Amino acid sequence: MPDTTTPLQERHALYIGGAWADPASDARIDVISATTEEVVASVPEASEADVDRAVAAARAAQDGGWASSTPAERAAVLNRFADAVEARAGAITTAVSTQNGMPITLAEQFESGYAVGLIRYYAALAGAQELEERRPSPLGFDSLVRRQPVGVVAAIVPWNYPVTLAMTKVGPALAAGCSVVVKPSPGTVLDSFLMADAAAEAGVPAGVLNWVPGGRKLGAYLVSHPGVDKVAFTGSTAAGKAIAVECAKRLRPVSLELGGKSAAIVLDDADLPSVVEGLHFASFANNGQTCAACTRILAPRSRYDETLQALEAFATGLTVGDPLDRATQVGPVASQEHRARVEGFIARGTERGGRLIAGGGRPDGLDRGWFVEPTVFADVDNGATIAQEEIFGPVLAVIPYDDDADAIRIANDSRYGLGGTVWSSDPARATQVARGVETGTIGVNGYVIDLNAPFGGVKDSGLGREFGPEALAGYQQLQSIYLPAGD
Structure with missing residues (x-):
């Protein structure tokens, strides 16, 4: 036995x-x-x-x-x-x-x-x-x-x-x-x-x-x-x-x-420290290998630079290492082939105008294992490959928007509709924005899948x-x- x-x-x-x-x-x-x-x-x-x-x-x-x-x-x-x-x-x-x-x-x-x-x-x-x-x-x-x-x-x-x-x-x-x-x-x-x-x-x-x-x-x-x-x-x-x-x-x-390519909509009244803390799970859970991960970060133009700074500090501060070490926040991706796929998307992102503000390579000191640095692209057009395709790795694309209606429009400009989040100091306003997003699930100021609520997607x-x-x-x-x- x-x-x-x-x-x-x-x-x-x-x-x-x-x-x-x-x-x-x-x-x-x-x-x-x-x-x-x-x-x-x-x-x-x-x-x-x-x-x-x-x-x-x-x-x-x-x-x-x-x-x-x-x-x-x-x-x-x-x-x-x-x-x-x-x-x-x-x-x-x-x-x-x-x-x-x-x-x-x-x-x-x-x-x-x-x-x-x-x-x-x-x-x-x-x-x-x-x-x-x-x-x-x-x-x-x-x-x-x-x-x-x-x-x-x-x-x-x-x-x-x-x-x-x-x-x-x-x-x-x-x-x-x-x-x-x-x-x-x-x-x-x-x-x-x-x-x-x-x-x-x-x-x-x-x-x-x-x-x-x-x-x-x-x-x-x-x-x-x-x-x-x-x-x-x-x-x-x-x-x-x-x-x-x-x-x-x-x-x-x-x-x-x-699959999914979910959007995290950061409203202009959001508390950014709370946002980046929540994105640890909503965006980077399981090293980004999560179907409902919010990998498009929609940031208001009025606070765009501030949001980029917060995300850069957040991504570079994550502990990358052995997944069996309890201090590790980001482990390796699942296979050599999958790492090559993720790195291919990162290369296309840089080739087509995305600005790397964090990561983009393999972490120093980890020569064995299929590790990818937590990566954040700024100034991404929502039509770009890294904003439209599911990467399934620790890679975020930050996209600017003008107002709430524009944020909803960008969030819905995707063939996917599985997850999503809205971040705001006004939950009622965030809930109203959430109602406009074409997705099967969406969280307000966080994202936790409820055992007692239906989970699934629309569109692709x-x-x-x-x-x-x-x-x-x-x-x-x-x-x-x-x-x-x-x-």
Whole structure:
């Protein structure tokens, strides 16, 4: 049996059908530290045959009683699972930070505490939900409206918040009575094995949760699998569009949480020290590898120079280093390929007129690891590449505006609409500005994703919602039974 308290170890089996099973091939995924660039462990890579087994196990669980389980039974399973995940919090957060460079303090907050809270939130919803509702009809009879699980769910999870983003799918899916096949990113796989250990310990019924780690081709195979009833995906907009096309061919429900290029609107009455303190999370969380990050900073012309000075001091003052060091505020980005992508955007920003006021290179003294300096560009036109494309790294573009209406116009001049913030000493004014921004979520004087409120995007930022009771509804299908009058 594996030591489930140790985050970095070799694994040799896949969790399918409620048991650890030998993989169908000898292919392996090397786990590489974002800090040292060294291989620290390896795990089996799932094949199409393993996906077939996982989907079959999920279907057997669905048909074998999970779909017809009571809300109280589902709640009990979720609560036991939450307890088992919480018991592995240290190993999970160390694994995530080692793999993708997330500062350990953030990993503790989101990849253990927030993820556990998310599971327990859906356990509470599961226990409270009414699966049938009798409605009187204006035509003189009653209808019985039934909420049923949609079926087998394919959950495709990215590498940036691998545990939380897996649980945004697993939590509501299990609460609804669905079984799930999770395909984690090959960039963050150790945490998924620890989560599978937790599922086994918690007694999650066989086949209700299955993990098949692999790359894009495996994900495409899972998405197109005839045994899947719904796809839940978090990742890039390009991949999301391809998945949407595949699901459209099959009239298969799909939820897509995709990219973003969110704006932080700094109003002319904002307290700048509070703004820069809040932007530490809103803009630079997880080294900028956050889909809802506010990477366009809209500053009023009347306070533009003052805002630039504050942002320069803020960015250059951040502590960059080993993500396992509790003093670190910005760690490395997740991979060598991703660093090259981020550096390519920085180069285009300087070539096309952006003025670097902070960063732009690799930090001194960190010769190993995929580090990028916290970077701030001034005098950016909103049509520039660095203002329009999702960089997914610690890079901000500061854009001047004239008045509130101009700020809203610039914020909306984007193909994305996922997050955003408005900063002001007058919350009512900020809220009014927030109402004008075309986005799925937006914060006033801060940005914290609420478990009880729907999260998702508009435009190229996706379809559907996660979090809140709205996510639970996304894993249910409705049946109406028309009852004769008098029955």
